[in-house]
Structures are given as C-alpha cells and as structure tokens.
Amino acid sequence: MTAGEHLTFESFDQPGIDLATDFVVVGSGAGGASAAVVLARAGHSVAIVEAGPWRAPQDYPVTAYGTMRDLFPDWGGMVTQSRALWPVVQASCVGGTTVINSAIVVRTPGDCFERWQREYGVGRDLASRVWEHQDRIEQELSATEVPPEARGLLNTLAKDAADALGWDSHYMVRYVKDCEGAGQCLQGCKRGRKQSTNITYVPEVLQRGGVVLSAAPVDQVLFQGTRALGVTGRLRDPVTRREGARFSVHARRGVLLAASATQTPVLLARSGVKSPALGTRFCAHPGTGVFGVYDDPVDQNIGATQGWASMAFRDEPGIKLETLAIPPEMVAGRLPGGGRELVRRFHEYRHLAMWVTAVRAESHGTVKPGLFGGTVVRYGLDEADMRKLREGLGKVTRMHFAAGAREVISGIYGLPYKIGPDEIHLVEEGPLDPRAYVAILSHLFGGCPMSADPQRGVVDGHGRVHGTSRLHVVDASAIPTTIGVNPQHTIMALASVWAEDLAS
C-alpha cells in the first residue's frame, strides 16, 4: 500500500491539478470522511475534496477570534433569513464540523427509520445496517462516557439537578479518547483527545493511497448527460480567500457529495441538477440556553464542554436538554446590556453555568444559492416549535434552581435580567416571538431529502440522486426529518452504509 498525497493551495503561481480516481468525495466531515474510509478500506482509490484548509491540533486557534477566522466559513456569518436572524454553526476545514463540535454519540432512534419508511418510502432494512456501523464506529473512535475526572461542575451540577427532579439523564458518550476536560471542544481539541475526522479517518484514507485536496471548494459537478464524471473548482488561499489554480477530479465509479446540509443542495443546484425537492425540507434542532448563577464558582470552562444530557423529553414535547460551556468572549457578548453594567455583570463569570435546550423542530425551510455566490437559508420556527423551545428553557431554568442556583439569567428579551426561584413561570410563559431569543442552529438536516418519490426527494433510499447516475449524497442533507438526538453518529453510519453499497 502506498501512502497518498495531500494537495492544497500553495501559491497563486502553482499549476492546476488534474486527477483521476475511483471515487471522489466532496467534504471531509462526518459524512464525507466516513464514506471515504469505507471505500478506501475496500481497496478503491479515493480523493477527498474539502473547501476549507487542513488544520492539525497544533494549528488550532486558542481564541474565539482565531476560531472564527480559522475554522468557520466566512467567520460564521451565515444566519437564517426569517423573522429572527439565528446563526448557522458549521466549520470549514478538513474534518468539517467534527472539529468544533462536542463529538456526542447517540444512536439513531428506531422511530426515525419507521418515520422515513412511513412518510418517504425509504429506510427498509436501514436500521440494522446503520446500527451495525454504529457498533464499528464506536469502537474505532473510542466512544466513551465522559470520565469522572473530566466532568467539571457544569456537568455534575446538571446531573444533581436532574436526579433531584426525578428526570432521566446521563453523562454523555462522546468520540473522545482520554478526555482531560480542557474545555476547548468548540475551538478544536488541541490535546488531540477528540476523535474528529481530520485526525482519524482522513489520515487513514491517505495511508491507504487516497488523495486529499484541502482549501479546494468545488464549483460544480461535471456531467456527461446524466452521468456524473467528477468535480471541478479552484483552490483558494485561506488567508485572502482569493482563488488560485483550477483543479479537476475525475471519478471512474462515482461522485459522493458530503458538503453539508447548507452546501450540498447549493452545489447540486449550481451543477444544473433539476429536482422539485432540491433545497427543500431543510430542518434543524435550534438551541438556546440560560445561565444559572451559583454562590460558589462553577468555572464552566474547566471540564468537558458538553458532558451531560437528558433525553427524557425527546418524544414529548420534543426537546433535548444539555450542558454547554461557552468561552468567556462569547459570554461577554451574550449577557444583556452594555457599558459599565455589562462589565459588572461579567464579574460573575466564574459563578455561571449554561444549560441549553435543543428543539426537535418540525418546522422546515429552504436552502438556495444566493445572488452573489453564497447560500441563502430561509428557516424559522412555527408557534408549536416555539412552545417547545420555551418549555425547554423552562425546564433548564427549573433545573438550575434544583441544583442550588440563587438566580437565573434567561437572556430572553422583555424579561428581567435575573429571575428568582419563584419566577420560573416568566420563562415558561415567555414570548413566542423568536426575535426575543438568542438561539443558534447547529444540527442541520435536509435540503436533499431522501424519498422513493422523485417529486418529494432528491435522493433515493441509497443516497443516489434521482435522475442521474454515479452521483450520491452522503451527508445530513439527505436526512428528511429532524431526529431528536445529536446527529453526528447517524450521519457517519448512514454515509458508511451507502458507501458500503458502492464499495461492493
């Protein structure tokens, strides 16, 4: 076996790149890397093409400024276009969002497959295959429960609270090997403990003779008639964002797209793929949280960034509860107010613990190409989903008081800065206007939904793009519904199943 090569932007004078492989995979995050490694292990030559640069743990930034500059696409500036402007959180680098997330492992619930079968005519026999791959991935990426020495008070307090309230909850299982609780999951784990795909599957693909192109955004998929032949684009300087030499990768056996729920639909549209379902069924788990204020320091940035969760309310009303430590820079911006009052509020930083709710939202929106080359995400929550969000916030507020918080900072516009234990109803009966909340979208689905019916889906139950040949989607954009749990494990296993079909 001969190790392959990593090619990237070097200078504006470098010559173009023209490659031919069995398969080309666009995107190196959860879906792309998982599919690529399955194909490479089966003996195929694989090229991974990633829009962002490749940063190893020693390259990771330390500050929030550096994180936005070096790991986020366009500084994380993508927001939903609807009544509320909520940021869409994704990474742009080799490893994709697995570099900046908390690597949370939750198996795909069986009801998801049943729903896909019932509503979209896909998913028959998918469950057992997905779970089989999840068995494998858990072993390979060291899926383990957050060890006691890495939990931190942020997480142990949450467990105390849930136990006191009688709610089922657990310390998270994550793809993390020997976690030291450095509290830097969101900036990339510089200790190399988080098993993001840039330090696991992508290097393995190289070891198996594959090729990785980084800083290489794909412009379009190349076709001959309806048959996908490969991809092309221009290398891009990660510093200036100026374009360099053209690259083309020709794929003898197939083109796999895994550029994410916001990019894959746009790439297909720009490549001329026609489908009434393209860009539809975009959905998410919008999340927001509240700060508990405790008498003793919590030091939320010491310990696992996210180490505790409760899925007791996944079915009804449709929410997940989690801990989430955010860096002090972000806390400074998120606390209400400005001037000396804001600085005084920040003095309590060590005593704050942030717990969040993620909504298993049924609302859906669209993802389309923008006029000036970007992506336009139109997405907002309907009233039923806003009620879930409000209920979730009420529950984490209640938890804080059960854990001994003296006050809670809700951050909800229109409510007092702090509320006491006898004012939880203010959150539970809070506004239903999404503009009153500071929320984010981090679990994204759809845009290329799978369905047996080409009128309702872009891909079929095997990830094949309807009306084309040798073109596949292997990322979250193919998932037609929200799943109510953290999606990385599902995306990795689904991509593996579909890549396995191709490999054989």
Added chain:
Amino acid sequence: MVALFPREEPLPGVADLDLDSKIAAFRRESAPLLWLGVVAGAILFQLAPVATLRRPVLASWLSPDDLDAHAHKLAGHPMYLVRQVMFLLKMMGGIFWAQSDVLRASIALPAYGADPGTRRLERHVALPTFPPYQAAPSLVALGRQERDRGRRPSSRGHA
C-alpha cells in the same frame, strides 16, 4: 466597542487593549459582510443618542455617564434589528475584550497564547500522535467525589 466594554476596576476596558491594531487586523482578515455589519453598528451607535437619551447629538459628544447609559439602552433596544446590530458589535467587542490576560486571570483561566494561524501544507501526512494524559488537579478531585458517590462511567457503549 469602547463604550460597550469600558474600564471597570479591576478589569481593563477594551480601549486599554491595543484596540486599534485589533480592529486593523479584523478589517484585513474578516469576511466583508461581517466587517460591514460592525461598521454599520458603529455608525448606528454614533447616531442613536436621539433614540436612547432623546438628545440629537453624536455619541462621541456625550459625557462619560451619558455615553454609558446610551450603550446600555441601545444594547437592549426594543427594535430587533437595532438589537441585532448591537449584538454583533458587542460580540466582536467581547471577543477583543475577553482576550485580556488580566481579565482571564480574574476568572481563573490561563492567559491565551497566540493563535498559530497555520495549516497543513505537507504532502505526506502521518497518522498523528498526541501527548500523554494530563488532567487538571481540580477535575481529578471532582472525579474522586463522583466515584465516591457511585457515579462511575457506565459500561454501556452508547447512550
């Protein structure tokens, strides 16, 4: 940004942190839309005392106390778009401000090093290796308490 994050002992204000060079770097490195948003926020902040204090003057003409009141009121303005633009300004200001070594020491966090700003350029990439395990003493002590309370890691492979 200076008005949003002023000096309040013992913490420095963002103006004490070489803000000009930070903003120059931000202008050079940031996405154009983000830069435009921050500029729009700064202009709005200058023009808006008429909306917050009922005084038709530029923010830079306000007394320190009035400027502080203006910053606080504008950050919580009833109009959503105003609030969002201010949120952007606050977020960037907070990013510059909370990098301060003094501020981080005050919240028991070590000083930041420099962002490397580097990336992989090599053609041949070996499977990576990492330093030995080293947990913080406070976490080890908490872990001992957790174990004493019977909260040992589950043997289940997944949640």
